[in-house]
Amino acid sequence: MFKNVCCIGAGFVGGPTMAVFADKCPNLNITVVDLNHERINLWNSENLDRLPIFEPGLKDLIKRTRGKNLFFSTEIIEPIKSADMIFISVNTPIKSSGIGAGEASDLRWVESSARTIAKFSQGHTIVIEKSTLPVRTAKVIKEILHSNQNTSENKNKLKSFSILSNPEFLAEGTALDDLENPDRVLIGGEDEESINQLKDLYLNWVPNEKIITSNLWSSELSKLTANAFLAQRISSINSITAVCEATGGDIREVSKAVGLDSRIGNKFLNSGPGFGGSCFKKDILNLVYLCKFFNLPEVANYWDQVVKINKWQKDRIYKKIVEKLFGNLSDKRIAILGFAFKANTNDTRESPAIEISKDLLNEGAKLVFYDPKVSKNQIIKDLSKTIEMITQKNKDEFLFFADNVYDAVKDVDAIVLITEWEEFKNLDWIKISNLMIPPSWVFDTRDVVDPSRISGSSVNLWKLGNADFN
Numbered sequence: 487m488f489k490n491v492c493c494i495g496a497g498f499v500g501g502p503t504m505a506v507f508a509d510k511c512p513n514l515n516i517t518v519v520d521l522n523h524e525r526i527n528l529w530n531s532e533n534l535d536r537l538p539i540f541e542p543g544l545k546d547l548i549k550r551t552r553g554k555n556l557f558f559s560t561e562i563i564e565p566i567k568s569a570d571m572i573f574i575s576v577n578t579p580i581k582s583s584g585i586g587a588g589e590a591s592d593l594r595w596v597e598s599s600a601r602t603i604a605k606f607s608q609g610h611t612i613v614i615e616k617s618t619l620p621v622r623t624a625k626v627i628k629e630i631l632h633s634n635q636n637t638s639e640n641k642n643k644l645k646s647f648s649i650l651s652n653p654e655f656l657a658e659g660t661a662l663d664d665l666e667n668p669d670r671v672l673i674g675g676e677d678e679e680s681i682n683q684l685k686d687l688y689l690n691w692v693p694n695e696k697i698i699t700s701n702l703w704s705s706e707l708s709k710l711t712a713n714a715f716l717a718q719r720i721s722s723i724n725s726i727t728a729v730c731e732a733t734g735g736d737i738r739e740v741s742k743a744v745g746l747d748s749r750i751g752n753k754f755l756n757s758g759p760g761f762g763g764s765c766f767k768k769d770i771l772n773l774v775y776l777c778k779f780f781n782l783p784e785v786a787n788y789w790d791q792v793v794k795i796n797k798w799q800k801d802r803i804y805k806k807i808v809e810k811l812f813g814n815l816s817d818k819r820i821a822i823l824g825f826a827f828k829a830n831t832n833d834t835r836e837s838p839a840i841e842i843s844k845d846l847l848n849e850g851a852k853l854v855f856y857d858p859k860v861s862k863n864q865i866i867k868d869l870s871k872t873i874e875m876i877t878q879k880n881k882d883e884f885l886f887f888a889d890n891v892y893d894a895v896k897d898v899d900a901i902v903l904i905t906e907w908e909e910f911k912n913l914d915w916i917k918i919s920n921l922m923i924p925p926s927w928v929f930d931t932r933d934v935v936d937p938s939r940i941s942g943s944s945v946n947l948w949k950l951g952n953a954d955f956n
């Protein structure tokens with residue numbers, strides 16, 4: 487049967503997810519709507535290099551689907567009216583003020599989406615939570631949808647809703663592969679028929695045994711828990727980097743030995759400058775808030791520690807840089823290689839590069855940035871948010887930008903490698919050392935520098951979690 491689908495939110499999740507749905511389900515007619523005109527214009531741009539997000543394979547996918555059965559629009563009412571299924575895929579950041587500030591999710595965008603659906607939907611609509619949400623948000627959405635049915639405007643219109651939770655587990659940089667070959671698809675709900683309709687959609691490409699169903703609250707909680715577990719592994723391995731440095735260990739060897747235990751597994755055991763991205767920190771803090779709300783302080787403290795270690799790791803790296811550069815960064819130039827929170831994305835949300843750069847700037851350093859996918863404007867925007875001294879006027883005195891690694895490292899005292907971009911793995915270290923000011927340092931936080939390739943040069947190498955390079 488031909489179905490109209492609407493997705494509210496054309497972001498990192500809504501855009502790629504709906505593009506994969508459109509590709510795999512030719513009988514769907516999908517409209518992704520967003521309030522942000524600029525974002526929608528970029529999704530609609532002729533030049534596919536201008537899509538609002540970078541994901542490997544996305545350009546080809548958009549070329550195949552856009553204008554056929556996938557549409558991007560700022561016109562929200564009509565797609566909602568005609569939709570059989572509506573995905574809510576809007577942002578759910580942490581509240582910045584009021585009750586629960588710094589921990590609880592800010593649900594204003596979810597609530598406004600629910601209100602819009604309540605007002606304009608027609609007939610029976612399946613409403614699907616795609617955003618990551620606090621447990622029991624489905625109840626809030628349900629109340630908003632049903633309360634609207636009794637308004638004078640809607641009284642005589644036949645409207646009904648089913649609410650499902652279908653959290654998204656994609657990771658940025660591998661989003662299309664994750665969507666096309668998911669480890670599992672989780673559908674939470676109460677209404678069997680609606681669950682089956684959503685399941686039928688996924689069955690176009692996902693094997694039946696990978697589609698699991700649960701009640702609404704388990705589904706909402708599973709998403710928060712999955713992210714908390716993944717982040718916990720990173721904080722665990724990062725905590726051991728410091729122990730390696732102190733004792734003579736090498737984190738790569740420890741990580742390999744630990745990960746070969748099939749009960750533990752080898753994924754998410756790469757040490758680094760701390761996890762970034764829009765999800766981990768906010769989802770754990772949200773879990774912490776829920777635990778406090780339900781009077782479970784021991785559980786709250788347990789998960790809070792994962793976030794604390796993550797901050798500690800960034801702090802530790804910045805302090806190490808200051809220590810190696812004789813305790814003084816005043817007027818020193820430092821190249822920051824990589825600004826995205828991980829490789830293969832242009833996303834900088836919660837990137838460790840932001841915090842580390844901020845601390846280095848506060849010590850008086852001048853920073854030269856190079857990232858193959860992150861724009862100069864994005865870096866300025868991210869740093870302006872955290873550092874008051876950055877104004878349009880004076881930023882040129884301490885922020886510099888380069889188009890490639892070799893331009894970035896000219897006349898710098900140190901290099902800090904923060905994102906594990908492939909191109910950083912094969913650099914000409916002899917050439918680089920000749921461009922730097924001696925005694926020069928390279929701080930490798932991502933294990934991208936092969937020490938044998940740097941050994942003939944004059945630079946000093948510090949490697950995270952490796953006592954031989956400390």
Ligand code: NAD
Nearest residue numbers: 495496497498499520521522576577578595599617618654
């Ligand atoms: P995003 O900020 O990139 O996109 C959200 C979009 O929703 C924005 O473009 C915003 O303008 C739009 N929006 C907000 N309110 C709206 C409204 N009322 N009507 C129309 N448009 C509206 O966010 P994202 O990264 O795509 O994340 C969306 C959700 O998915 C979040 O809950 C997030 O936690 C979750 N999630 C994200 C990822 C990820 O890797 N980014 C992975 C899994 C889950």
Ligand code: UDX
Nearest residue numbers: 654655656657658754755756758761762763765827828
């Ligand atoms: C994460 C989850 O993986 C995904 O399932 C969820 O839907 C959204 O949140 P994402 O944040 O896009 O995805 O990327 P992810 O690959 O998980 O990396 C998050 C951060 O952890 C990055 O900063 C990355 O560099 C870091 N990381 C990851 C490590 O430091 N070590 C690792 O071994 C893995």
